[in-house]
Every structure is written in C-alpha cells, then in structure tokens.
Ligand SMILES: Nc1ncnc2c1ncn2[C@@H]1O[C@H](COP(=O)(O)OP(=O)(O)O)[C@@H](O)[C@H]1O
C-alpha cells in the first residue's frame with residue numbers, strides 16, 4: 001500500500017490551473033523525486049501533501065487514511081523549505097526542538113533527540129548558535145534536522161540544494177542519500193536539476209504544466225523516455241525525423257536522414273508512420289571518413305570540439321544542415337581524440353541504443 | 361555646490377535656533393522655576409528650594425501619579441488588545457484593500473483631537489446619541505450614565521491613542537515572513553501555538569514601540585480626563601494644568617512637569633536598552 005496516494009488532484013490559483021487531475025503513489029521508504037521546469041507545479045504538489053494548500057478536487061491519502069481535509073499540523077509530514085524558513089528568534093537547538101516541544105515530550109528526551117539529530121547532520125556542538133551566525137550550508141542542515149527530528153512518515157524537500165554552491169551541492173547530495181538510508185523515512189524531493197534527480201532517486205516523476213509526463217527509475221527515464229519533453233528535459237539529446245518503412249514483428253526498418261536502418265519496434269508502429277528517433281550524445285559514434293561512409297551512417301563535418309576532461313564533445317553538421325552533439329570518451333582504444341575543424345566524418349549509433357518515439 | 365552648502369547651513373542653523381528657542385529654553389525655564397519659591401503676586405520668587413519636589417511625594421499628590429499610572433497602564437493594555445488584532449488583519453488583508461484600511465486609521469488625525477473629544481461627549485452624554493439609541497431600542501429604561509465615568513475616560517484615551525498602537529504593530533507584522541508561520545504549522549503547531557511561539561515573539565519590537573507611544577502621551581493628555589471624566593479623575597495632565605491655570609502655583613506645576621519628564625525619559629531608556637538587546641539577538 002502506498003504511503004502517499006494522490007488521486008485526480010486538481011488545484012487552481014486565480015483561474016489558472018496549476019495541478020490538473022494528478023494521480024501519484026509514493027511507496028514506503030522510497031526516495032521519490034519530482035522533476036520539472038520551474039513553474040510546473042512541483043512546489044504545489046509538495047504543499048498539497050504537507051497540507052499547506054487544499055486541493056479543489058481529488059483525494060489525498062497518507063498512511064492509508066484520508067487526509068484531504070486534515071490541517072497541516074495534524075499530518076505526520078515534515079517539510080524542508082526552499083528558503084529554509086528557520087525561526088530567527090531561536091537558537092539552533094530551539095529550532096530543532098520546536099516540533100518535539102509541541103508534542104509534550106520530556107525535556108530530557110528532547111535534549112537527547114536534538115543532540116542525536118545534530119550529530120546526524122554533522123552540526124554537533126552548534127546547538128547554542130544563533131541562526132544568523134550560520135553559513136548557508138549550515139542553515140540547510142538545521143532545516144533538515146528540524147524536520148527529521150520528528151521522525152515523520154514522509155519528509156518533503158523543496159529544492160533544498162538550489163541555494164548552495166556547486167561543490168557543497170554535490171557533497172549534500174551524497175549526505176542526503178546516506179540520511180535516507182539511515183532513517184528509512186520516505187523522501188519526496190523536488191528539483192529542476194535533472195542530474196540531481198537522476199543521482200538521488202529511486203524513482204523520478206517528470207512533471208510539465210501541472211501534469212505527470214513519466215514515472216520511473218532514473219535509468220528508465222533517461223534511457224526510455226516516453227516522449228520528446230521527457231527526453232529533452234532529462235538530458236541532452238539528438239532527435240531525428242524518420243519514417244517506418246517496414247515492420248517485422250519485434251523489429252522494423254526505418255528511413256532516417258535518407259538511410260535505411262533496422263531498429264527495435266517496441267510500441268507497435270505501423271509501416272508508413274512518421275516517428276522520431278532519439279539518441280543521447282554518448283550513444284552516438286563518429287569515425288573519420290576515408291571516402292564514402294559505410295552503409296547505415298551519415299556523412300558530416302566537425303564544427304566544434306569541446307574538451308571536457310574525461311570526455312570530448314563534438315558538434316557535427318550533417319550534410320542536410322542538421323546539427324548533432326556527440327560525446328566521446330577517452331579510453332584505452334582512444335587515448336587521443338583529435339579532429340580538425342571541418343574534417344569529414346561518418347556518424348552512426350550503437351545498434352539498439354536508439355529510442356523511437358511517436359511523431360508529435 | 362557652494363550654493364547648496366550655503367542652503368544646507370542656513371537650514372540647519374534656522375532649525376537649531378528654532379529648537380533652542382522654543383523647545384530647549386522653555387523647558388530650561390520650567391526646570392529653573394521648579395526650584396524656586398512660590399509667590400502669590402509674581403508667580404515665583406528668586407529663592408531656591410526643593411520643597412516642591414518633596415511635596416510631590418505627599419500622599420495626596422502621589423495618589424495623582426499612581427492613579428495616572430493606572431490609567432495609562434490600562435489604556436496601553438486596552439489599545440494593545442484592540443490594536444493587535446486590527447494590525448494583524450491589516451497586515452494579512454489583500455494588497456488592494458490595504459490602503460483604504462490604513463486611511464481609516466489615519467483620517468482622524470486630520471481633525472483636532474480636542475474637537476474629536478467633544479464629539480465623544482455628544483455621543484456619550486445623558487441625552488446623547490448612545491443613550492437615545494439604547495432607550496429607543498428598549499435596551500435600557502432610562503439614560504445610562506456613561507459620561508463622567510472611568511469608562512468614558514478610557515474610551516476617550518483608547519480612541520485618541522489607538523493609531524499610535526496600530527501603526528508600529530502593523531510595521532512589524534507586515535514584515536513578518538508568512539513562510540515562518542507555515543513552517544510552524546508544518547511542525548505541528550496549532551494556530552494558537554503559532555501565535556504564541558512565532559508571531560508574538562517576532563512582533564515584540566512593535567508591541568514595545570506601540571506601548572511607549574501610547575503610554576507616554578496618555579500621561580499628559582489633560583483635556584480627555586477633564587472633558588470626559590469631569591473633575592473626578594485627576595490625572596497628571598490636568599493636575600499640572602490646574603497648578604498653572606487655576607491655583608497659580610507655577611513652581612509646583614513645574615516640579616510635577618519635570619518629574620513627569622524624568623519618568624518618561626527613564627521609560628524610553630529602558631525601551632532602548634531592551635530593543636538593543638533584542639536586535640542583537642535577531643539581527644546578524
Ligand atoms: N499562492 C499562489 N497564488 C497564485 N499562483 C500561484 C500560487 N502558488 C503557485 N502559483 C502558480 O502556480 C504555478 C506553479 O507553481 P509552483 O508549484 O511553485 O511551481 P514550481 O515549484 O514547479 O516552480 C506557477 O505558475 C505559480 O505562479
């Protein structure tokens with residue numbers, strides 16, 4: 001049974017539909033991420049679960065019980081707010097103890113639990129500090145501690161890392177994962193950063209315009225996006241227009257860039273149907289062109305070569321003017337990747353790594 | 361550049377002169393007179409004494425001060441009780457309706473406070489508006505005495521001083537981050553607990569400022585107890601007024617004034633001290 005269950009939930013602000021008949025299950029103990037562009041309604045979904053917003057339609061169940069009209073203070077849910085929202089008139093200790101003090105827990109136990117949580121977020125000994133005396137990263141940890149000390153059924157995190165600098169963000173990612181494993185609490189995490197979503201989550205929910213586009217594990221979202229929006233939001237991609245020529249059971253023949261290629265047919269495409277072929281930059285291959293390209297690859301010219309440490313990004317202009325991005329890795333086979341500007345190359349991809357999407 | 365400097369210097373000089381002549385000098389005169397002997401003909405004689413200050417602590421006179429303090433304290437509590445909910449409402453109401461509501465608080469300032477006090481007399485007197493209404497509606501058999509009671513004095517003081525409580529409270533409540541309230545709710549606080557643990561502590565500067573701005577003037581407003589309380593409620597304000605205008609005892613009136621100023625200054629000092637500590641704890 002899902003620990004959070006949203007069914008056909010809708011929310012409208014001033015005649016503007018922000019969440020449109022959204023249904024979502026969150027399972028016990030999982031790390032679920034809501035991923036989507038800014039303004040797509042991620043925060044609103046979190047606020048609906050927290051009870052800080054009431055839905056116009058639909059049902060919200062938490063821990064198996066109907067919570068549609070339960071106020072925020074009576075929900076076993078705690079939030080790490082995007083702006084942290086720490087109480088400026090309290091010390092670190094009092095901020096973290098806020099929820100416990102409301103529950104009539106003995107001062108002895110409060111002290112013990114706060115100290116434990118401080119240690120968990122690596123802030124031991126800072127209990128007496130004022131909030132204003134902390135760095136952004138430390139405030140972030142207090143915000144997390146203030147929520148997890150209550151041992152809620154669900155922890156909601158609204159873009160908690162977006163205000164931190166790059167290095168700290170990567171560190172905190174790792175710590176969040178460890179925290180999730182240690183606590184066993186269900187995490188619902190919001191971000192607009194696809195890398196964050198892919199590295200942290202058990203499952204990713206890709207949202208757009210108040211609707212869910214796809215739900216699945218990171219690998220599936222990245223490798224098998226169901227539509228163009230997901231494909232392009234979740235990572236860099238090359239999209240080719242193509243047409244199905246012939247189907248043969250599990251496989252089919254398509255014409256792409258004037259070349260015939262055999263690909264898998266997972267979605268029952270019919271002959272004559274227009275489709276899009278999606279390829280991630282790292283799934284494409286490039287070879288120097290001697291004279292003619294081997295069958296099944298497209299001729300093009302190198303337009304730009306960007307060195308990125310462990311990889312090289314090649315921007316290649318195909319003969320019909322289409323631009324593709326290809327990522328090459330340095331390894332034993334290719335210790336030195338080097339092309340001249342304007343050099344002729346042949347572009348192809350590793351068979352079976354393509355994703356064929358319906359034409360939209 | 362030079363012209364500008366000339367203008368600045370002139371403006372400052374005129375201002376300083378104005379303050380010196382019409383604020384500092386009169387107050388100094390009051391201080392000096394408070395240490396002189398009384399004279400039935402010339403109001404005072406050039407003979408130093410501190411008898412007036414000792415006289416202030418005479419039980420009869422001291423009662424005026426304690427009585428006054430009680431009134432001022434009561435007025436402060438009442439304005440706080442009325443003003444806080446109003447200021448809260450004002451700070452949470454939509455941006456479009458706010459200017460209108462703020463106007464309602466400020467408009468009374470456009471007429472003289474004395475005239476507004478006379479208006480209260482008309483409302484509260486035996487055959488006034490309130491009593492006519494009560495009798496017509498059958499809620500009272502005959503006129504109820506409101507004017508010349510403590511109630512009337514409180515009504516007058518609260519009415520006159522309410523804006524001084526509302527405005528500082530509004531200023532802090534308006535700046536209160538609503539996300540903090542949501543965070544408290546999220547952590548399990550009921551509305552009452554959110555108020556007691558987050559809203560009230562963070563609005564204390566406004567409570568302090570408003571209280572000072574009501575308490576201090578309420579000690580000196582002599583015409584409100586005079587007009588609404590009759591001769592019965594003698595407060596510091598009308599006590600001082602009487603010394604000057606009725607008894608012709610300028611030195612004693614001066615001593616009472618100086619004492620009142622000292623009380624006010626020490627309260628301001630306490631306020632500033634507390635605020636300094638509060639700011640240090642909330643600001644970075
Ligand atoms: N209280 C509100 N009043 C009016 N519009 C709102 C309110 N909260 C959110 N919105 C609107 O709802 C949409 C989704 O907001 P939000 O859930 O914050 O998106 P996200 O977190 O994905 O960036 C935005 O267009 C935003 O302007």
Ligand SMILES: [Mg+2]
Nearest residue numbers: 039042043159
């Ligand atoms: Mg958001």
